[in-house]
Amino acid sequence: MKVVALFVNFMFTAFAVKAQDISYNKNIVNELTSSTYWGRGYTNNGMKKAADYLAAAFEKNGLQPLQKNKYLQPFTYNANSFPGKMEVTINGKKLTPGVDFIVSPDCKGVDAKGTLEQVDSVTFVDKKNSIIVVQNDKLTWSAAQKVVPYTVIEINKKTFTETPTSIKANIENELIKNFEANNVAAFVKGTAQPDSFIFITAHYDHLGGMGSNTYFPGANDNASGVALLLSLSKYYAAHPQKYSIGFILFAGEEIGLLGSKYFTEHPLTPLKNIRFLINTDLAGTGDEGITVVNATEFPKEFAIMNNINNNNKYLSAIGARGKAANSDHYWFTEKGVPAFFFYTRGGIAAYHDVFDKAETLPLNEQADLQSLLIAFITDLQ
Template sequence: MQIVAMQVSSAKRTLLFTFLFLSVNGLAQDSTYVQKTINMLTSKAFWGRGYTKGGMAKAADFLSQEYFKIGLLPMNDSYKQDFKFPVNTFPGKMLIEINGKKLTPGKDFIVNNESPSINKKADLKKIDSTRFQALPNLEVLLKDKLTWSVASELSTQTSIQINKKNFKEIPKTININIESKFISDFKASNICGFLKGTKYPDSILLITAHYDHLGGMGSETYFPGANDNAAGVATLLSLAKYYAKNPQPYSIGFICFAAEEAGLLGSRYFVENPKVELSKIKFLINLDLVGTGESGMTVVNASVYPKAFALLNEINVEQKLISKINPRGKAANSDHYFFTEKGVPAFFFYTQGGITAYHDVFDKPETLPLTEYNDLFKLIISFNKRMMK
């Protein structure tokens, strides 16, 4: 009997080892998929997933294809939820010369996102140590860091920000030729899919991430947006793959929002025109800026839903995952916000540490550490499992 027991025990150990190996190997495969997806979304072909060269539309098509491959069902009759909004774009000329020296877009200078087209040569008048005026409608600002964004309005003023670390001279003259194009009805699409629950299909756990970024500034410079937010989208897709292979009692929904960078417009449109009943969403996890994690992570709405946050912390401590989870209160800083305003319980996760690139041309996949991808993946899976009890 003792020998048999030892054989059974050995068999159990072998089975357990095999299970753990397959689990770890599966996560490693997901890591490979995540990296491949980030590389794809940040590639030149998608041109910053923005407003010129069809970047956002190409990303939307790619995500729809991934949803189909994974086996997600479309919400209602289509993965895409189309909407329109105004946006200022920079499709062509992007020339700046200061003191006769040509500057590189994105690295040496950026143009303010509301700026109109302009083609001028002018002298620069010093206003103070960081501000210089050329014309009544043209100014130059010296900055320590260049951070770009998206504008839905067109200004009469053109502002140019110059990286003062790269340009040591006092600006005296400017030669500027910038082409902007204001589009009053730019078309974008949220990408929406779900997996039907096996026991409670009318109860939904929702995972969201915005797929848009800043696009391009001129015809030669684009903003890759690896951490913001290719990492979030790739993590969402890897979770979708997991849930497609592991059906759950609740339905699991997945939404990749457009136009987050333009003012949370995609998520706002979805909330105002929901493809699922908002009352059926039991909890929402929004992923944005999740490509690091050396210094832990932050949870927005932690103080709004203290019981859920306590559960998240409990799981994290039990499984020894993220080094530190920082609580934060309500904030309108990502796509969870309008859901919360409509009474949908939601957390927004973002990680800290690692690269400091943000809304600039240096947010590239090769510098993104993905430090806590595996742990974040496990945390979300475990949290959702406990929420379904």
Template sequence: MKRNLTLFFLLFTNMLLAQDSVFVRRMVDTLTSSYFWGRGYTNDGMGKAGRFIAGQFKDYGLQPMDGREYEQPFTFSANTFPGMMDLSINGTALVPGRDFIIGPASRGVKGEGTLVQKDSIHFIDLKNRVVVELKDKLTWSVEQGAADFTLVQVDKKALKGIPVTININEENKLVEGFKANNICGVVKGTVKPDSVVIFTAHYDHLGGMGNKTYFPGANDNASGVSLLLSLARYYALHPQRYSMAFICFSGEEAGLLGSKFFTENPLVPLQSIRFLINLDLLGTGEEGIMVVNATVYPKEYGILKQLNEQNHYLVKVASRGKAANSDHFFFTEKGVPAFFIYTMGGIRAYHDVFDISKTLPLNEYNHVFKLLVGFNAALMK
């Protein structure tokens, strides 16, 4: 009888994980769709994504962290590119995102000019204050201000010969009070509701570059948000002794702004946080996971490693020290114990138009999910 119950439990658990695998794929597909327009600064992409996540929290039965609203609003400046994005070099029209990107601090410009070579990769149109830079890979980002010139980064493979002439029509708009929201929900603990374990993930990405091109951000960070939502669903159905909280930050790509704002305006006392796990870049895993802050919190890192070795989840749980590379950082600076976990191996698409759901394997999702659930259970003993 005991053996039959064990088999039933294993089958039931595997069925739930299979359902969660379908769920997380659907979430990545949804968050990378054109409707959310790169979850960024034009077409209300970030706003739509935030409202969608808040709706998910409500559907799962999470309570707003502040008792009233899921949204924690704040503002910051962002240089955006909502309109025209046309470029021709040597008479050849180039495709935004694929063949070229505009420097994120660039001003808008419209005109024709001649390019003067400065070195092997830089060419300048003095009349229109445009710098053309040749690159092996195009990687975009976000800036909070606008410069007095325009930087155009061009994939070397898109050109035949050196750049000589340029025709450009590119619009920018500096938004000085861009409105953003952190999305915050909680499942109250059954025994120690004032002690909190928090999962975090940033839901913003780079948004759109012009009115025809957007950056989907599948691995960065639809993958982390989707895993967070899966965990939120799980813990809403299985309340724990401690409270389980979930925060989706915005403004990460502009400089960890959402997490910085939260640590300066916390909706729960920072000293009540038992541990925080930040999820970013969770779409692969062929080479295991990296744990940032592992050397800072060796006891908790040891729990992760032991669980992984006992259950043969991942090929490696690698250790890294303190780093200011994601939303865990400002919590660590305030004395909150935290890990930043990301997967390693697989696709190399990052901050480009090729970071899409279709090619994101999500192959170690189930193992990471199990590892995190086991880690939380060990923390609460």
């Protein structure tokens, strides 16, 4: 009877944690995608505000900083930014930033008007003012560490169907030299082998703002992964493991995996002490399951994950992919640390655009992802 009672109590607790964490995850995504953090990028102090918020979340969840008395690991890099004017008029029609047009992340500012000459079916040039206009079916933005001596403006063919013949543009850019960013790192001390680590990682930065009135929320990319990570940090703070469980939230991912590169070059714990690293990005959907990068590099661990999923039916599918430099796991793998990177498949298609919002992100597999990862980490120890 005592065993039965313990089992019932365990199941009730697990259900309660699961239900609570879904609400918690949604609150995290809502917070990080709000205008307060302005896309967690390079204007309005958005990235620093996010780093401070996340450090406070680790502390509230009961985690220790990975370096003594400091959750933040500072580093710097150059970043092009767009803090002010973002005005484009084509054929006399004013376009809406993010919806009708974007600028190339490495473009210089410009304040000019001119005539556009057609170069090919989708490219138009104002040679006098070094402006290039390109028509695209989807506007996908990014971030850049440099500035080129011309201005590229991409316009949405679906919202602006005319042939561009004239342009007026007032765009302000600022190259920030030695932009100050921070990785945010914490851990739960292991009960038996505290010097050995399993890490869970995600990047928290996004693209920031394009002009003073438009920002990119970054709900799926990657407030979703941050939410999953913070939820797991709550769980492990309440359930310490044999190994220490470390958590790193990286900055500078969108501009070139810079935060994870810096961490591997200046590790806060010896890299040889990391048993395994699990990186999560784009964790907000999952209708079609997940894809695991490095699955072919670490077939034993991939088989463990698949066996857990097959037995518990958490996700509809777990797809295998080889080595790829497409997220923050990469630099760890290059340094000899075994690592997986997983991302969800199916659902909404918003990515690096102004439509990647909290209100349209389902987070429908976050609870199952958490259960899968907890079981996987248990089997790794």
